[in-house]
Amino acid sequence: MTNPPIATVKAKELVSPNGTRTDNYYWLNERENPQVLDYLKSENAYTEQQMSAVKPLEEKLFNEMKGRIKEQDASVPYRDHGYYYYTRYETGGEYPLYCRKEGSQQGPEEVMLNGNEMGQGKSYFAIGGYAVSDDNQTLAYGVDSVSRRLYTLRFKNLKTGKLYPEKIANTAGSAVWAADNKTVFYAKKDVTTLLAFQVYRHTLGTDPSHDVLVYEEKDNTFGVGIERSKSRRYIGITLHSSLSSEYLYLEANKPAGEFRVFLKREPDHLYEVQDANGQFYILTNWEAPNFRVMAAPLTNTGKGQWEDVVPEREDVFIEQMELFKDHLVLNERAEGLREMRVINFSDEVGHIVPFRELAYTTYIGANPEFDTPTLRLTYTSFTTPATTYDYNMATHKLTLLKEQPVLGGFNKEDYVTERYFVTARDGKTIPMTVVYKKGFKKDGTGPLLQYAYGSYGISMDPTFSSARLSLLNRGFAYALCNIRGGQELGRKWFEDGRMLHKKNSFTDFIDCSLFLVKDKFTSPAKLFAEGGSAGGLLMGAIVNMRPDLYKGVIAEVPFVDVVTTMSDASIPLTTGEYDQWGNPADKKYYDYMLSYSPYDNVKAQKYPNMLVLTGLHDSQVQYFEPAKWVAKLRATKTDNNLLLLHTDMDAGHGGASGRFKALHDVARQYAFLFMLLGQKSMM
Template sequence: MKKSTPLLVGAYAVALGAAQAQTAVPPVAAIKPKQLTMLGNTRTDNYYWLNERSNPEVISYLEAENAYFDQVMAPVKGLEEKLYAEIKGRIQEKDESVPYRDNGYYYYTRFEEGAEYPIYCRKKGSVKAPEEVLLNANVLGKGKPYYQIGGWEVSDNNQLLAFSEDTVSRRLYTLRFKDLKTGKLYPEAIPNTGGEAVWAADNKTVFYTRKDVTTLLPYQVYRHTLGSDPKQDALVYEEKDNTYSMDLSRSKSRKYIGVQLHSTLSSEFRYLEAANPTGELKVFWPREKDHLYEVEHMGDKFYVRTNWQSPNYRLVETPITNTAKSAWKELVPHRKDVFLENMELFRNYLVLGERKEGLLQLSVRDWKSGKQHYLNFGEPAYTAAISVNREFDTPVLRYTYTSLTTPASTYDYDMVTHKKTLLKEQKVLGGFKKEDYVTERIYATAADGTRIPISVVYKKGFKKDGKAPMLQYAYGSYGISTNPAFSPARLSLLNRGFAFAICHIRGGQEMGREWYEAGKLLRKKNTFTDFTDCSKYLIQQKYTSPATLFAQGGSAGGLLMGAVVNMHPELYKGVLAGVPFVDVVTTMLDASLPLTTSEYDEWGNPNQKEYYDYMLSYSPYDNIKAQAYPNMLVTTGLHDSQVQYFEPAKWVAKLRAMKTDKNLLLLHTDMAAGHGGASGRFKSIHDVARQYAFMFLLLGIKA
């Protein structure tokens, strides 16, 4: 490759070297035009070169942007450090989860004071038994800039542990094995796995997925015999269609090992008996267009959550000897106003996780009598979810609960007596009292008449006079619902007069499957206009004003941020865009990038003109124009496995060249992290403190 002209000149020299300068000068990325022609349309990308990860010029540009960020943020550096200490001070550092019972042991994780990572533990037979440490991530991750345990699984005889680890943040996990009797690691280490491992019933055979190192899609299932050379592992299944991904599972009954193949709109389940690990995988029901399904086993039946002829899903059962649709018997019918999200099977009870009017509900049905009841939670906006329930023969349901004012809580619910027992509410230090805060559920009306739910929280005394600052958040893609949940860090905003709003916009699945369908493919723009219509409503109702309203979104929510600042920049004082997916057309045309071909059903296939034109009409990078933009903080990670770092880098470079305002535009790249940011419970607080300090800088908040 021809050596490029060094960038560390002119503006770069100022940004990197003039620490005493009164005015920071932003970096200016070199313009190197590249013509991109598709379907008769030619686009010019002046910053395409930034995707050259190994190019020193690219690294220099990212480092220059980081230096500029540091210089601009220098006036609030002390406040950022105060925020870090404040948020960290709310965390009970020495802490542990509520143990759950599985195969004769109680499993839990705990944190030691000052430690970044969890310690995975268990006790035999009783929570009062001596502790056995399975994994100490602090020891394993010592000296590494990034460390994460992916998945872990104990063998049926309770003596062996399979676990995976990622030290780069590319989600390419190395699979390891540990003898729990001796504490020693087995010599084999299997790289580039999906992070999950499933034991067969023989306590020596393990199934795992392998990823394509370019696309990062898991596409193969291998069978490994403990103690053998991984090079000799048997290929059990290979997925040839790169629009599909895969996951491994073991049924709650432990009888079956499953391979779940899934794309956006269709899925397929293959399985074999755990007692026969060398057997052939059976197809439960062949994949077909517009059919998603999941399978669980109990007794002599399979239970299937399916959207076949039922957009909001229904539940059916079928004999294990006949999985054809002709044998399916409906247990829970399709309902237009209720989305069936998940299920949990017990010997005597069926528990369903359902979503109605955007809120999660838990229903309990007695298998014998057929009687059904719902748990009552008593708040206008909350999140209740089925937790870890590994055993069939129990009348007790373990579930979790949180709201915008209630810290994460773990409950046991007696399905016979209907009695709830609070096992733990996450302790929040620093004098927090939930009664000091108010949560609301309100609705904005979109331009087409659709009512958009908004969950709002603020501290008592908040005045709706149009002067208060507000942070408005949304995601709105993949059918992922954004649930109202408590955040200890968010108190640093609420205690300084902020309100916080979650907009449950189309593209998520809060209001059922149609809510998702109405915010994808050729209807994707509904997601963006829903968000801006929510902004207009919040301003109209005097929760905030354009001078004090901030917008936030990450990943596909970063796409949302990019779209709304092109459409309605005048609505926002500032925007926080995390790992934003902003170069939609170019990315979706590159089949070598992670998560591209598997997402054609979400965004469309740009090789087809109808989708190409529509995506081009909203792609944030392609629609930057000469206009004033809000203040913006854009964050990314060099090793991001989902939205490559060069998308936000290119976006910022082009915005700098075209915007007509003098508002702040900052890019911060974590040179050691990926899509989820820094690893560790304290390192990640720096990311939040940085975002808050940016908003406080713009508002003149000094303490």
């Protein structure tokens, strides 16, 4: 197949009070239409044909990446309610085994779930979450074999190994036990929008059709979650949108009781609640954009009773809190980096857990136990694999438990990390971290892959990737740009990259590209860009705005048809995202979205080489967005550069399941980059 597939034009008028658009490829959203499936398959065949010359390189890259993974491996066990829990992998196994040992780490192993056996013969398989009853006897867990993130809840007797007969479909993937060891609460999803909107109470061993609805969310901009407090005292229902939240709670030993509202939702108020030492602790942005920690009595949760525990600081963003009997732990961001602050309740003195690398991230691990001086945390950087520590909060002693092994002769000293603050066109400074192997020359001749996300307040951190070594070892540099839309520099950084400020995300990325070229890290002939999901929107925007800057672009599950998707409340997750992009029913948001929506702004110009990836069962960005985008690009662009679309016919938003299957996707992407450089073997 030397010529690319050409999608049939079937013009459809999309009419709204704010304007009428013509969509020639709207028909591609007919998932069950054989003509649609045939088109996607023909695009896959074209991609395979165009990349056939680098197929041996792709296989080599895959085997190389796989060879760095210690196949027989296990996580560091954590203690919870008398048992040590961990996951482990077996040689050749795609999926983890979920295990525990009673009393000590030297006890006999009990395999609760064997992912390899459960996923055998399935093209996709994932375990959502799991929870063990208070008496340690029963396991509740969720499974998904379609990749739509609609999980079926099952129950297993851990003493006999037998499954209970009930199967509860279309859940969010996990359950919460009450203290009676027979009652569970779970969140149910709408099968069309995929939004969790109901909470049910189920009694173990009974017919799920008799389950009791205890809460239903009527506002489809809010999602519903369910949790058990660390103290095990409360069951909580969490209600959350992008800018507002609400918490309901119930004593775990009174599962038939009524949930109480902690504080009614308010506009622009996000809060979360934990309990400890006879009071509630609240992480809140009430009159504190970068968040603060407050406390309230168990008997009165009104705002008038809230008192500061950790006041807001203008230069520090609080991302997460973890409570212990004697300590409060905060995962904070300062100058874009995530670090760990420990505060002793007795003297309210806080300190940062010290690490020495220029750019790194550290995050709170599994800490289910309350009365302990030990904090479990994970540390990583571009050059340090994920490393698990126990930190004694009283003595300040850091104990190394495990650094994730990287086989194949990896030496972290062979690589260099640099950090920059790039000046954007409006004067703001954008954190950027670059990594490369020693010997990389900053003379404009080296290739570089630039990555960013920049949406939803999700921050991107410099974390280790053993697969990325296959790029660095072949002369690539890699740059992570913390553009606006994330929260790396606090809440204002997020606000400046959403709604009517969304274009700042795009120009920030372009300004980082210009910096990398100006400082001779690379040149437009060897600069590549990558982004996924909302980061795929970023890719779609930059190729419309500055196609001349990039040799090639990888767009993974890209959100590119912004106006059409945000105008259709039946599309999964749309209504919950009005706070990110705006509601196109309002003309000012309609017009602004239309001004940057990648699909609507495709024009007759030259575009970079592009590899576009999607999944037929994607639950977040429907496959038809990238399919339509590619079809329109083919019909409009004026160059002969490669435009490839690959649809995983078995996977969803997260790509292939299994630790090795996913590496095939990465190997394909890297082979695409080397092919564009004319390096088809790199053997």
